[in-house]
Amino acid sequence: MPELPEVEVVRAGLEPALRGARIVSVTVADERALTRHPGSGAQFEAALTGRTVSAVARRGKFLWMPLDGDADAIVGHLGMSGQMLLRGSGAPPDRHERIRLDVRHPAHGDLAVVFADQRTFGSLAIDPLLPTPDGAPGGRGTSTPTVPAQVAHIARDPLDPAFDDGAFVSAVARSRSAVKRVLLDQTVASGIGNIYADEALWSARVHPDRPAATLATRTARRLLADVRSVLEKALAEGGTSFDAQYVNVNGQAGYFAHSLNAYGRTGAPCPRCGTPIVRVSFTNRSSHYCPRCQRPARLRAAGDAVR
DNA sequence: TATTTTACCTGAGGGC
DNA sequence: TGCCCTCAGGTAAAAT
Numbered sequence A: 001m002p003e004l005p006e007v008e009v010v011r012a013g014l015e016p017a018l019r020g021a022r023i024v025s026v027t028v029a030d031e032r033a034l035t036r037h038p039g040s041g042a043q044f045e046a047a048l049t050g051r052t053v054s055a056v057a058r059r060g061k062f063l064w065m066p067l068d069g070d071a072d073a074i075v076g077h078l079g080m081s082g083q084m085l086l087r088g089s090g091a092p093p094d095r096h097e098r099i100r101l102d103v104r105h106p107a108h109g110d111l112a113v114v115f116a117d118q119r120t121f122g123s124l125a126i127d128p129l130l131p132t133p134d135g136a137p138g139g140r141g142t143s144t145p146t147v148p149a150q151v152a153h154i155a156r157d158p159l160d161p162a163f164d165d166g167a168f169v170s171a172v173a174r175s176r177s178a179v180k181r182v183l184l185d186q187t188v189a190s191g192i193g194n195i196y197a198d199e200a201l202w203s204a205r206v207h208p209d210r211p212a213a214t215l216a217t218r219t220a221r222r223l224l225a226d227v228r229s230v231l232e233k234a235l236a237e238g239g240t241s242f243d244a245q246y247v248n249v250n251g252q253a254g255y256f257a258h259s260l261n262a263y264g265r266t267g268a269p270c271p272r273c274g275t276p277i278v279r280v281s282f283t284n285r286s287s288h289y290c291p292r293c294q295r296p297a298r299l300r301a302a303g304d305a306v307r
Numbered sequence B: 001t002a003t004t005t006t007a008c009c010t011g012a013g014g015g016c
Numbered sequence C: 001t002g003c004c005c006t007c008a009g010g011t012a013a014a015a016t
Helices: A004-018 A041-048 A165-174 A179-184 A194-204 A217-236 A300-306
Strands: A022-028 A057-059 A062-066 A072-077 A082-088 A097-105 A109-117 A123-131 A146-148 A278-282 A285-289
Touching: A004 A057, A004 A062, A004 A082, A004 A097, A004 A109, A004 A217, A022 A041, A041 A123, A062 A146, A072 A082, A165 A179, A165 A217, A179 A194, A179 A217, A194 A217, A194 A285
Parallel strands: none
Antiparallel strands: A022 A097, A057 A062, A062 A072, A072 A123, A082 A109, A097 A109, A123 A146, A278 A285
16 A cells, blocks of 8 residues: 555656656546546546646655646545556556656657556545645645645655654644544654554564554654664655556566564564554454554553653 | 545445 | 355544
């Protein structure tokens, strides 16, 4: 499932092919891929034809491609199963292909960018660019301090140099929700999904259901550090692939699935202590954790003060 | 206001 | 072989 590392792999793959490329034609094969776009498929096609892509940017799991003039951008979200694939000009349709952009790059020639999406949770849209409140660049891949309107309510991601650590720690301290829920809240920190939430919590030895506000400040900071190291390691390995659902722009899978310690390892021994990893239901999905390393509650004075 | 639940969607895989 | 059921889960809207 595409989370921050997977989306960053896609962004980095698209960047050299799209930066400076002119959109020659657009084909919307399935309008369900435009659920966040205010206009019709025909309007989407007409509005983009002839425009030039100036960058490929990302914040959290959102991608966007600013267009000439820097007033608007193509915004994309991969949802559960979305893919952005680079194909040769005239390549046959991909399975679950929803939208195709035919582009002409001054150095790389004619290419096709295919948005394919089995479960149709992902989408593309044209969206105006708004200034960032903090004046810092909107996200990875751009130096311009703007974000698409649809991304404006999302927090920066933990790998963003302008990420506000203090705001994260205070959001954790304020919330009565389970700490895993806070990690998944894109308005607190973006880019974290079910896989990396489980991995970071395992790494920090924090139980997913523990009320966020019960974490000591130093524990919250350690959790944030573990979030970062898990994301960075996954990024270095090309992201996590379980099946054909997540691939880079060339259709290749990532390797991080081999490095998972908790997620998807139900019944397998915890790499730290050997206790079998358990899986529990968590808001229509699953949490995986070590019942020995990640205790549901600790005595605050004894536990957090010491470690 | 803060938090929780639900809808959206398709294909893989298990059970019978 | 084929049908039915469950599961995967990010986001935003709706409900509490």
